[in-house]
Amino acid sequence: MSGTDRRGFLKAVGAGVGGLIVGGLAGYFGAPPKEVVKTETVTTTVGGAAQTVTKTVTVGQTARPTPSGPIKLGLQVFFTGPGALLGLPAAYGTRMAVKEINDAGGILARKIELLERDEGPSDATLREFRKLVLEDKIDYYTGLISSGNTPTVGPEAEENKVLTLFVDGCTDILFERAIPNPHYVFRITNIQSSDAITAAVGTMKLLFDRGLIPENPKITGIHPDYAYGRLIYDFYNTAMKKMLPDAEILDQQFPGLFKVTDFSAQITSMIQQRPDLAIVSLWGGDYVNWYKQAIGFGLFDKMKVVTTLTFGGSPQAVGKDHPAGHVGGVHANYWFTNPDWTLWPLNGKFVKKFKDMWGEYPSFEGEGAYTGAYMLKGAIETAAQEVGGYPDEEEIIPILEQWSTYGPAGYIQVRKKNHQCYKNAVIGVTGTSPEYDFAVMSEVLVLPIERVSAPAEYDTSKQWLESWPVGFKP
Amino acid sequence: MSIYIIFALNALLFASVLFLLTAGLNIIYGVMRIINLAHGNLYALGAYVTAWVLLTVGYQAFPGPLLYIVPPIIGVLVVGLGALIMEPTLLRPMYKRIEEFQLLITFGVLLILEDLFLLIFGPYPLSVREPYTFLGVSKIGDLSYPNYNFLVIALGFIVAFALWFLLYKTKFGIILRATSLDREMAAAMGVNVKSLFTVSFVIGAMIAGLAGGFIVTKDTAVLGMGIEALVLAFVVMVIGGLGSMKGAFVGALIVGALRQIGTAYFPEIELAILWLIAAVVLTIKPQGLFGR
Numbered sequence: 001m002s003g004t005d006r007r008g009f010l011k012a013v014g015a016g017v018g019g020l021i022v023g024g025l026a027g028y029f030g031a032p033p034k035e036v037v038k039t040e041t042v043t044t045t046v047g048g049a050a051q052t053v054t055k056t057v058t059v060g061q062t063a064r065p066t067p068s069g070p071i072k073l074g075l076q077v078f079f080t081g082p083g084a085l086l087g088l089p090a091a092y093g094t095r096m097a098v099k100e101i102n103d104a105g106g107i108l109a110r111k112i113e114l115l116e117r118d119e120g121p122s123d124a125t126l127r128e129f130r131k132l133v134l135e136d137k138i139d140y141y142t143g144l145i146s147s148g149n150t151p152t153v154g155p156e157a158e159e160n161k162v163l164t165l166f167v168d169g170c171t172d173i174l175f176e177r178a179i180p181n182p183h184y185v186f187r188i189t190n191i192q193s194s195d196a197i198t199a200a201v202g203t204m205k206l207l208f209d210r211g212l213i214p215e216n217p218k219i220t221g222i223h224p225d226y227a228y229g230r231l232i233y234d235f236y237n238t239a240m241k242k243m244l245p246d247a248e249i250l251d252q253q254f255p256g257l258f259k260v261t262d263f264s265a266q267i268t269s270m271i272q273q274r275p276d277l278a279i280v281s282l283w284g285g286d287y288v289n290w291y292k293q294a295i296g297f298g299l300f301d302k303m304k305v306v307t308t309l310t311f312g313g314s315p316q317a318v319g320k321d322h323p324a325g326h327v328g329g330v331h332a333n334y335w336f337t338n339p340d341w342t343l344w345p346l347n348g349k350f351v352k353k354f355k356d357m358w359g360e361y362p363s364f365e366g367e368g369a370y371t372g373a374y375m376l377k378g379a380i381e382t383a384a385q386e387v388g389g390y391p392d393e394e395e396i397i398p399i400l401e402q403w404s405t406y407g408p409a410g411y412i413q414v415r416k417k418n419h420q421c422y423k424n425a426v427i428g429v430t431g432t433s434p435e436y437d438f439a440v441m442s443e444v445l446v447l448p449i450e451r452v453s454a455p456a457e458y459d460t461s462k463q464w465l466e467s468w469p470v471g472f473k474p
Numbered sequence: 475m476s477i478y479i480i481f482a483l484n485a486l487l488f489a490s491v492l493f494l495l496t497a498g499l500n501i502i503y504g505v506m507r508i509i510n511l512a513h514g515n516l517y518a519l520g521a522y523v524t525a526w527v528l529l530t531v532g533y534q535a536f537p538g539p540l541l542y543i544v545p546p547i548i549g550v551l552v553v554g555l556g557a558l559i560m561e562p563t564l565l566r567p568m569y570k571r572i573e574e575f576q577l578l579i580t581f582g583v584l585l586i587l588e589d590l591f592l593l594i595f596g597p598y599p600l601s602v603r604e605p606y607t608f609l610g611v612s613k614i615g616d617l618s619y620p621n622y623n624f625l626v627i628a629l630g631f632i633v634a635f636a637l638w639f640l641l642y643k644t645k646f647g648i649i650l651r652a653t654s655l656d657r658e659m660a661a662a663m664g665v666n667v668k669s670l671f672t673v674s675f676v677i678g679a680m681i682a683g684l685a686g687g688f689i690v691t692k693d694t695a696v697l698g699m700g701i702e703a704l705v706l707a708f709v710v711m712v713i714g715g716l717g718s719m720k721g722a723f724v725g726a727l728i729v730g731a732l733r734q735i736g737t738a739y740f741p742e743i744e745l746a747i748l749w750l751i752a753a754v755v756l757t758i759k760p761q762g763l764f765g766r
């Protein structure tokens with residue numbers, strides 16, 4: 001309860017008076033130690049822009065000593081099994097950021113110790129999370145790839161008061177139903193509904209506007225049979241029906257995630273429907289198997305294909321034989337050639353460092369995890385300036401709630417209401433480039449995130465989508 | 475009309491892969507009474523090695539038909555070698571113990587292999603496409619069908635015929651069947667049961683490796699493929715009857731056909747269909763269609 005009060009107080013007074021809180025609390029809880037109060041001017045970064053704030057800080061005996069020992073950061077992603085395709089790049093991103101931060105002296109002179117645990121099915125993931133919290137006594141937690149796991153671990157993180165930055169597991173359900181009023185939990189990658197709507201808007205911009213699909217397209221699709229695939233099916237088709245009311249949504253396929261390697265039956269059934277368009281949300285090995293077999297059946301010649309995750313694993317996972325001229329997604333997050341390396345050197349440097357360190361190009365998971373680690377560092381350091389010592393979670397959270405920063409993917413901001421991060425969404429046209437021996441985006445479409453995600457005043461993304469007037473094209 | 479021909483070919487393709495998976499499992503169970511849970515990843519090992527050979531040596535190294543023979547055979551040999559090491563070292567000490575030990579050991583091997591794939595081949599799918607694309611496609615009406623799939627269908631029938639010949643037309647087959655019926659009597663008649671076990675295990679594993687070697691050019695070598703394949707093979711094994719080669723063949727055809735029908739007309743319950751078939755068969759005939 002006291003945490004909420006203090007948070008409310010901070011909200012009212014603003015982040016620049018943390019020192020007063022420390023002094024006030026010290027006075028409240030017991031006999032005040034001898035204090036030396038002085039006023040100093042510090043420059044702090046709030047809201048993405050540097051601004052100068054004058055504030056009062058207490059120093060002397062009340063300045064908190066920095067805790068001894070390293071910062072324990074728990075990292076949990078898929079290191080094994082088919083999910084490692086997304087999990088390992090995320091781990092690479094976190095490890096790279098941690099190494100850079102430690103090499104530069106750590107956070108407030110504390111080194112980060114990374115405690116890595118495997119992600120698995122929900123029960124196993126939760127068990128490992130509890131061990132990290134209760135036995136290893138981690139300070140902060142990051143990771144998680146699966147949308148099946150974040151709604152399980154999220155409430156536990158809240159209960160255990162662990163400051164948590166989920167890298168992915170981007171289901172809307174997490175902040176709509178599992179923890180509708182998050183306090184300790186934040187998430188870095190774009191929300192899942194934005195992924196579906198990005199694919200739908202990408203369909204309009206890259207196919208419909210160019211006359212490549214008719215005004216009344218027949219839409220088929222194939223999706224993995226779990227939360228993610230079901231959401232993409234629902235949101236994409238609803239969005240398409242809003243934008244093109246004469247669209248016809250056909251029966252779509254739902255093979256189990258990583259349970260099917262031979263997609264002949266599904267591919268033939270999709271062709272049999274004679275559609276104009278197919279929405280595909282398979283990913284990883286499933287997508288590679290599917291597209292390879294779909295080429296053999298001539299599917300790509302018979303319809304346009306829009307995907308959410310063609311380029312979602314490691315970029316080099318999809319070969320040059322991937323048909324060109326279709327629409328391929330990156331989970332609406334990040335593609336390593338965008339933003340342009342010359343215009344946004346931060347990205348070029350990041351890609352080079354990542355490639356040098358890991359021998360592969362970064363995926364959206366790698367970028368998200370890397371940016372997330374730096375977000376944590378930035379928020380801790382800003383909070384430390386505010387409170388005049390190493391901050392606790394309750395002091396970091398108000399800073400994170402209004403955090404905005406920039407990473408290799410560009411600008412990213414936290415929405416205070418749902419603790420979800422937002423950055424511009426990316427999707428593109430599939431093609432090849434002589435520079436790379438794998439399929440790439442031959443054209444990148446960047447959509448401002450506010451056009452493809454629900455504004456804060458809506459309780460759920462679905463409410464926003466359903467509020468679209470017929471014929472609305474964001 | 476052409477779509478129905480493709481449906482039938484799809485059913486045969488799936489049945490062929492299922493049969494190859496189940497045949498090896500059945501030989502091992504029939505002779506040794508061991509449920510080899512590692513079987514799925516022996517199949518995956520065949521796939522990974524074949525893909526790895528094609529990716530590292532390059533498809534150009536195998537001119538003409540050799541492209542379709544040498545890489546999978548290398549995969550099969552590696553799997554055979556693995557089985558040759560596994561049977562005497564890990565399984566033999568377990569024969570006299572309760573079955574749970576065998577299950578634990580083979581499941582352990584399944585998990586170890588899975589992580590070895592991750593360690594050696596990395597987390598990304600190994601995809602080779604040349605052998606698949608070189609064969610081109612056949613036109614069936616206005617639809618295309620990949621010719622490579624005919625090869626996989628043929629492989630299923632060839633292996634089925636070869637196994638039938640081996641089991642019913644050779645002396646080795648007679649000994650194998652005799653040992654399967656009564657292990658002690660066979661030993662009393664002078665059969666070297668120990669080496670027969672090793673040979674059966676290696677043959678069973680190599681059929682799985684062969685399936686993996688051929689499937690990998692059509693699909694990919696990907697983490698988790700072995701575990702899913704194992705589950706499918708069990709469904710077919712249960713439908714056909716444990717240890718029955720005829721059961722594996724008929725079971726694979728039934729599952730292949732019903733899956734295609736389900737996917738085409740009832741996509742929402744595609745996953746449930748396999749289990750529904752198994753439930754119906756087990757209710758009517760608990761020992762499976764051709765089980766003893």
